[in-house]
Amino acid sequence: MTKRGIVSLGGYIPRQRLSRKAIAEAYSWLRPGGVSNAKGKRAIASYDEDALTMAVEAANNALRDVPLDKVRKLFFASTSMPFSDRQNAAVIAEALSLPRNLFCADIGGSLKSGLSALRQALESGENAVVVAAEKRAAKPASAQEMSFGDGAAAFGVGDSELLAEYLGAYSVSVDMTDHYRERDSKYGYYLEDRWIRDEGYLKLIPESIAGLLKQAGVAGGAIDHVVMVGPDLSARKKISSQCDLSVNALGDDLYDVCGDTGSAHPLVLLAYTIENASPGQLILVSGFAQGCESMLFRVADDVGRCKNYSGITNSLAQAKPSDDYVRYLSFSNALDLDWGIRAERDNRTAHSVFYRKRDAVTSFMGGHCTLCNTKQFPQSRVCVNPDCRALDTQVAEPFKDKKSYVKSFTKDWLAHCYNPPFVYGNVEFEGGGFVMMEIVEAEDQELGVGTPLKMTFRIKDRDAQRAYHRYFWKAAVVAE
Amino acid sequence: MASGIRDKVVIIGMGCTPFGEHWDKGADDLIVDAFEEAVADANIDRDQIDAAWFGLSHDEQSLSKSAISLVQALRLPNISATRVENLCATGSEALRGAIYAVAAGGSDIALALGVEKLKDTGYGGLPERTKGTFDDMWYPNVTAPGSFAQLAIAYAEKHGISMDQLKEAMAHVSWKSHENGVRNPKAHLRKTLSKESIVRAPMISYPLGLFDCCGVSDGSACAIVTTPENAERMGLTGNLVSVKASQIAVSNGSEMSFGAWDGSYTQTTRIAAQRAYAEAGIANPREELDLIEVHDCFSITELVVMEDLGLSDEGRAWRDILAGRYDRDGDIPCNVDGGLKCFGHPIGASGLRMVYELYQQIQGRAGERQLVNPKQGLSHNLGGFPNRNVCSITVVGQY
Numbered sequence: 001m002t003k004r005g006i007v008s009l010g011g012y013i014p015r016q017r018l019s020r021k022a023i024a025e026a027y028s029w030l031r032p033g034g035v036s037n038a039k040g041k042r043a044i045a046s047y048d049e050d051a052l053t054m055a056v057e058a059a060n061n062a063l064r065d066v067p068l069d070k071v072r073k074l075f076f077a078s079t080s081m082p083f084s085d086r087q088n089a090a091v092i093a094e095a096l097s098l099p100r101n102l103f104c105a106d107i108g109g110s111l112k113s114g115l116s117a118l119r120q121a122l123e124s125g126e127n128a129v130v131v132a133a134e135k136r137a138a139k140p141a142s143a144q145e146m147s148f149g150d151g152a153a154a155f156g157v158g159d160s161e162l163l164a165e166y167l168g169a170y171s172v173s174v175d176m177t178d179h180y181r182e183r184d185s186k187y188g189y190y191l192e193d194r195w196i197r198d199e200g201y202l203k204l205i206p207e208s209i210a211g212l213l214k215q216a217g218v219a220g221g222a223i224d225h226v227v228m229v230g231p232d233l234s235a236r237k238k239i240s241s242q243c244d245l246s247v248n249a250l251g252d253d254l255y256d257v258c259g260d261t262g263s264a265h266p267l268v269l270l271a272y273t274i275e276n277a278s279p280g281q282l283i284l285v286s287g288f289a290q291g292c293e294s295m296l297f298r299v300a301d302d303v304g305r306c307k308n309y310s311g312i313t314n315s316l317a318q319a320k321p322s323d324d325y326v327r328y329l330s331f332s333n334a335l336d337l338d339w340g341i342r343a344e345r346d347n348r349t350a351h352s353v354f355y356r357k358r359d360a361v362t363s364f365m366g367g368h369c370t371l372c373n374t375k376q377f378p379q380s381r382v383c384v385n386p387d388c389r390a391l392d393t394q395v396a397e398p399f400k401d402k403k404s405y406v407k408s409f410t411k412d413w414l415a416h417c418y419n420p421p422f423v424y425g426n427v428e429f430e431g432g433g434f435v436m437m438e439i440v441e442a443e444d445q446e447l448g449v450g451t452p453l454k455m456t457f458r459i460k461d462r463d464a465q466r467a468y469h470r471y472f473w474k475a476a477v478v479a480e
Numbered sequence: 481m482a483s484g485i486r487d488k489v490v491i492i493g494m495g496c497t498p499f500g501e502h503w504d505k506g507a508d509d510l511i512v513d514a515f516e517e518a519v520a521d522a523n524i525d526r527d528q529i530d531a532a533w534f535g536l537s538h539d540e541q542s543l544s545k546s547a548i549s550l551v552q553a554l555r556l557p558n559i560s561a562t563r564v565e566n567l568c569a570t571g572s573e574a575l576r577g578a579i580y581a582v583a584a585g586g587s588d589i590a591l592a593l594g595v596e597k598l599k600d601t602g603y604g605g606l607p608e609r610t611k612g613t614f615d616d617m618w619y620p621n622v623t624a625p626g627s628f629a630q631l632a633i634a635y636a637e638k639h640g641i642s643m644d645q646l647k648e649a650m651a652h653v654s655w656k657s658h659e660n661g662v663r664n665p666k667a668h669l670r671k672t673l674s675k676e677s678i679v680r681a682p683m684i685s686y687p688l689g690l691f692d693c694c695g696v697s698d699g700s701a702c703a704i705v706t707t708p709e710n711a712e713r714m715g716l717t718g719n720l721v722s723v724k725a726s727q728i729a730v731s732n733g734s735e736m737s738f739g740a741w742d743g744s745y746t747q748t749t750r751i752a753a754q755r756a757y758a759e760a761g762i763a764n765p766r767e768e769l770d771l772i773e774v775h776d777c778f779s780i781t782e783l784v785v786m787e788d789l790g791l792s793d794e795g796r797a798w799r800d801i802l803a804g805r806y807d808r809d810g811d812i813p814c815n816v817d818g819g820l821k822c823f824g825h826p827i828g829a830s831g832l833r834m835v836y837e838l839y840q841q842i843q844g845r846a847g848e849r850q851l852v853n854p855k856q857g858l859s860h861n862l863g864g865f866p867n868r869n870v871c872s873i874t875v876v877g878q879y
Contacts, residue, residue: 350613408633408743412626412685424620438620449637
């Protein structure tokens with residue numbers, strides 16, 4: 001039987017890491033004991049990031065060196081998809097320049113959705129990309145505000161050149177309501193944690209793990225790495241004991257450096273584990289939500305290839321610490337700040353134009369003049385080279401993965417920006433091409449002519465009047 | 481080669497309102513004020529004007545997109561009138577339309593009027609506006625200061641000077657304009673500034689501080705033009721001012737998307753200047769221009785434009801500025817009326833306001849600002865951003 005499994009991986013944890021102590025200190029009047037218990041940092045997405053943009057980032061990392069025309073399916077999992085009715089996966093697919101004849105699916109509705117998507121991809125029998133991402137809203141001063149983190153992970157799935165072989169999955173589906181969120185609610189409602197632990201974690205997770213181990217014919221003690229998303233360390237140890245798993249196999253849940261990335265977290269931790277695993281090791285991953293989904297993998301001989309991908313380990317290393325809780329509240333739309341008259345600009349999108357130009361806008365395709373070899377953005381009927389100006393000679397030229405540098409820049413305090421100053425400048429692309437672009441991840445960074453940049457898919461503008469936002473690529477300062 | 485406009489048209493009257501925050505006046509009032517001054521200056525019957533070009537860039541909340549606003553405000557007798565808009569070159573574009581109509585024989589006496597009522601938009605700075613349905617999807621929502629600030633970054637990098645050195649020269653530009661603006665009763669900002677306060681002003685768009693930026697104001701300016709032959713028939717034989725050159729150069733996207741432009745200068749100014757000098761028969765602009773009015777939307781713009789106009793050697797403008805070459809007592813006085821810096825920039829009016837100063841100076845009617853016997857001057861507008869713009873250059877002089 002053909003072995004199937006994970007063939008590539010990508011991760012994306014936003015660089016800003018808000019200290020939980022800063023959150024706790026903001027509420028010391030409310031919960032004086034909270035400060036001493038607040039440990040570690042949580043990843044926070046920027047104002048112009050959402051689950052979709054982070055998914056693009058992670059999936060783009062996972063698709064490095066993967067022939068795009070071989071990808072047949074794309075699964076996007078999240079409980080915080082920006083669009084409830086407009087397929088988010090289709091936007092991701094175009095941002096990644098995946099082929100048109102692609103099966104796309106959004107999978108949501110539960111924290112299980114990340115593993116559900118991964119399982120569907122693995123069992124689909126075709127080359128697939130699965131990506132899970134979350135930017136979950138947490139009510140200010142809630143426990144979730146502390147525990148959540150934003151991030152994404154992606155896997156390429158196929159049957160050759162494996163990083164990890166898929167050995168099977170076991171599902172337990174039970175309508176146990178540890179939390180819920182109705183369609184129109186911004187925040188979830190969470191039940192008592194002791195009840196969730198005793199009736200949920202300690203019963204449903206062991207049922208799933210035991211079922212999987214039995215199905216796979218593997219003893220608990222043979223598992224080298226256990227990823228268990230939901231319970232805290234104390235409960236994870238109890239479950240390990242119940243299932244004869246080695247306590248030493250319990251890995252880092254990244255609570256201290258990232259936080260719980262929701263439906264993406266099993267994938268984030270699985271990617272992180274694979275990146276740091278050795279050939280032949282067994283990885284068990286379980287995710288709790290309306291029951292439990294468990295999956296088993298064997299690390300492949302070729303796992304060293306992970307270092308070619310920008311995964312979770314790499315992303316975690318790019319952390320920028322922050323104590324700016326108010327900025328986080330704004331980034332997560334929990335504070336409605338006065339942005340002044342410039343924020344009143346009408347950002348209506350002409351959708352017929354967008355549809356016509358979405359190769360440029362979503363896929364960042366420019367033009368390549370086949371006569372004079374000039375790379376240019378946007379693509380146009382007449383070549384921009386003053387010495388050429390040939391008509392209709394341009395073919396599509398992808399810009400999103402090109403090396404690029406600052407040619408000129410400014411930090412603009414007049415322009416409206418949700419993270420002022422608004423930084424932008426002329427960007428020079430290796431091999432040709434110049435584009436005036438927004439520059440992000442520039443906080444506290446010394447910019448200069450020649451500063452290296454990397455393209456990142458972000459929210460470009462919001463149209464509050466029509467409840468819409470549009471995306472484009474921005475230039476991120478490459479992490480030091 | 482086109483024969484050009486040189487000495488084919490004379491300006492017989494001009495008007496210019498005080499520029500400023502006209503909370504008590506609408507655009508129609510400003511139109512009337514500028515026009516009445518010009519008609520009185522030309523000493524003609526207003527019904528002799530048979531065509532008009534109306535420059536208006538932004539203000540479509542109180543005025544429409546057509547030229548009706550102009551004709552209606554002045555109750556002109558149903559003459560042909562055309563509205564033009566070409567960013568910050570709008571006022572100059574209106575003048576261009578009028579002079580070519582007269583030169584072509586399509587009009588005996590034509591009016592060019594520009595107006596802008598920015599302060600009713602509710603913004604400090606220029607109002608937000610669309611760049612077009614597609615460009616809004618990818619081009620950053622930049623501001624004018626942010627776009628021009630990048631000239632400074634590229635200029636400093638190219639010429640190997642420190643930002644402190646460049647800021648000092650930029651401060652001199654603004655300091656000089658305020659020194660000039662104090663003498664002008666029609667200027668908006670009539671207060672001197674110390675160079676230190678300019679350098680230390682709050683940052684708007686790095687490296688441009690508040691006083692590197694021109695003001696925002698309301699205003700209107702206009703010109704009445706005819707042929708020299710008509711002027712003579714009308715008995716206007718005194719100190720006539722004629723148009724020597726009128727050039728527009730428009731970006732074709734190469735600065736924005738092609739690598740040949742290094743971001744440290746304005747390509748269209750260089751092209752328009754060469755054309756204008758040829759048209760006006762100017763062999764050596766450093767010797768033949770007695771004063772200039774340039775588009776100092778930001779101090780750095782004026783600085784690089786000194787090189788683009790060929791008045792300073794490349795990489796030397798900052799030194800020339802510091803040496804006082806463009807001060808009112810320097811070799812080539814620049815913006816002796818106070819410039820955009822002190823007038824503010826009501827977009828549709830600015831180009832005509834600049835020509836108004838040249839016209840007054842050449843006629844020896846500039847009062848306290850009067851230079852010694854200037855014969856020929858140049859005005860320059862740069863509409864848009866350094867990487868994508870419309871440049872207009874007008875040369876006027878003694879007929």
